[in-house]
Every structure is written in C-alpha cells, then in structure tokens.
Amino acid sequence: xxxxxxxxxxxxxxxxxxxxxxxxxxxxxxxxxxxxxxxxxxxxxxxxxxxxxxxxxxxxxxxxxxxxxxxxxxxxxxxxxxxxxxxxxxxxxxxxxxxxxxxxxxxxxxxxxxxxxxxxxxxxxxxxxxxx
Amino acid sequence: xxxxxxxxxxxxxxxxxxxxxxxxxxxxxxxxxxxxxxxxxxxxxxxxxxxxxxxxxxxxxxxxxxxxxxxxxxxxxxxxxxxxxxxxxxxxxxxxxxxxxxxxxxxxxxxxxxxxxxxxxxxxxxxxxxxx
Numbered sequence: 705x706x707x708x709x710x711x712x713x714x715x716x717x718x719x720x721x722x723x724x725x726x727x728x729x730x731x732x733x734x735x736x737x738x739x740x741x742x743x744x745x746x747x748x749x750x751x752x753x754x755x756x757x758x759x760x761x762x763x764x765x766x767x768x769x770x771x772x773x774x775x776x777x778x779x780x781x782x783x784x785x786x787x788x789x790x791x792x793x794x795x796x797x798x799x800x801x802x803x804x805x806x807x808x809x810x811x812x813x814x815x816x817x818x819x820x821x822x823x824x825x826x827x828x829x830x831x832x833x834x835x836x
Numbered sequence: 837x838x839x840x841x842x843x844x845x846x847x848x849x850x851x852x853x854x855x856x857x858x859x860x861x862x863x864x865x866x867x868x869x870x871x872x873x874x875x876x877x878x879x880x881x882x883x884x885x886x887x888x889x890x891x892x893x894x895x896x897x898x899x900x901x902x903x904x905x906x907x908x909x910x911x912x913x914x915x916x917x918x919x920x921x922x923x924x925x926x927x928x929x930x931x932x933x934x935x936x937x938x939x940x941x942x943x944x945x946x947x948x949x950x951x952x953x954x955x956x957x958x959x960x961x962x963x964x965x966x967x968x
Binding site for chain 1: 837839841843844863865866868871874876878894895908909915918919920922923924926927929931944946948
C-alpha cells in the first residue's frame with residue numbers, strides 16, 4: 705500500500721540541546737520499515753548552529769537544500785555546502801555539520817542503520833574553535 | 837574521507853524517453869558505495885510528464901520539493917503530492933509518479949538496491965487514461 709505523510713501532519717521538532725549547539729529544527733521525512741534501512745530528516749540550522757560530533761554505521765549523506773552550511777570530518781578541513789551540493793560521510797567517521805556563522809542552512813540528512821540495527825553514535829559538542 | 841559533489845560539477849541529464857513520458861530532468865545526488873545501498877536522484881517533471889510503470893526491490897521514497905505532483909501504486913488511487921509531502925512505495929509494487937498536468941514538479945527520489953544488488957524494473961508507459 706502507498707503511504708503518504710503530508711507535510712501539514714508532521715509538526716517541525718526543535719532538536720535536542722544535548723546533541724546540537726544553537727537552534728536546530730527537524731522535519732521528519734522517512735523512517736524506513738524493513739527491509740529498508742533508510743532514515744531521512746530535513747534539518748534547518750539557524751546561523752551558527754551545528755550538530756555535536758557524531759558518526760553513523762553506514763555513513764551519512766547530506767543534500768544541501770537552502771542557505772550556506774559547513775561540514776567537517778575529523779582530521780579534515782571544514783568545507784562549505786551550498787544548495788545542490790551533496791556531502792558523503794564515510795561509515796564510522798566522526799563529523800559534524802551545520803550552518804555558516806551568518807547564514808541559515810537547510811539540508812536533507814540521509815543515512816542507513818547497520819545490519820545489526822545500530823544507528824547514530826553521539827559525542828561531545830563542537831567547540832567554537834573547531835567550528836571556526 | 838569526506839566526499840563532496842558540487843552542484844555545478846554534475847550537469848542535469850535529460851531522462852530517457854524509453855522510461856519517461858514528456859520532458860524529465862535528473863540531477864544526481866547519491867549512488868552509495870557498499871556497505872551503503874542507497875540511491876538518490878532529484879527529478880524535475882515538466883507539466884504532464886511522468887515515469888513509466890516501474891518497481892524497486894526495497895521500495896522507493898519520494899520527497900516532494902517543489903510544484904504539484906502525482907503518484908499511483910497499481911490498484912490504488914492517483915494521489916497528489918505537494919512540497920514537504922513524503923510518499924513511501926512498498927517493495928516490488930508497480931507504480932508511477934510525475935507532475936500534475938498543469939504544474940511543474942520536483943521530487944527527491946530515494947531507493948535502496950536489493951541484497952543481491954538488484955535495482956529498478958521498468959514496464960510499459962503510463963497511458964493518458966491511467967494518468968488522468
């Protein structure tokens with residue numbers, strides 16, 4: 705059976721202050737039912753807002769929708785993201801993503817749970833020094 | 837390693853007339869590398885344009901980005917899609933999707949290949965009678 709989730713039926717959620725710095729808003733897109741392993745959430749970061757450091761068992765893909773964002777995998781450079789860009793983060797790579805300091809940023813975050821059903825692992829918040 | 841595909845580096849492709857009716861444009865988003873099974877493409881349908889009937893081994897998720905679209909799983913009603921709506925099509929369910937007759941439509945199409953690596957199966961085009 706076709707299942708349709710209407711935009712107006714799923715209110716935007718404020719993201720948890722435990723795992724994000726600044727004001728971040730989440731719109732549910734997909735929690736796939738087996739055999740699907742996909743998860744997708746549309747996330748909007750207010751200027752300067754970002755995730756904490758985290759990692760995913762099968763990696764994560766970010767598709768930039770609006771504004772200007774940032775992404776960094778630990779040990780690499782901070783990279784800028786603009787609408788239409790796709791960032792592919794490898795499995796079990798510590799990383800963070802968020803808005804530029806003076807720009808709103810919206811991306812669709814896509815990931816897959818592991819074969820054992822495992823999901824995101826969260827770590828400490830991103831310091832101002834790492835963010836800049 | 838973080839991999840970024842820049843929007844300006846991946847030209848929009850015209851979709852094959854074998855599998856689509858009308859003018860349809862595809863922007864690559866993701867072809868996941870193992871262990872990822874994900875595929876994602878941003879697709880824009882000119883008014884009246886649509887896919888042929890097809891099915892996916894692990895189903896398909898459509899996230900409506902802009903305009904007004906249509907989706908139908910065989911045997912069910914034609915449903916309208918608007919920005920922010922998510923349509924979840926089950927595994928191996930024959931279906932089609934596209935624009936409304938008088939509206940452009942853009943959606944992000946997400947799917948997963950099967951455990952055996954199998955992808956989309958394509959069938960006949962959607963008749964004007966089925967489309968209306």
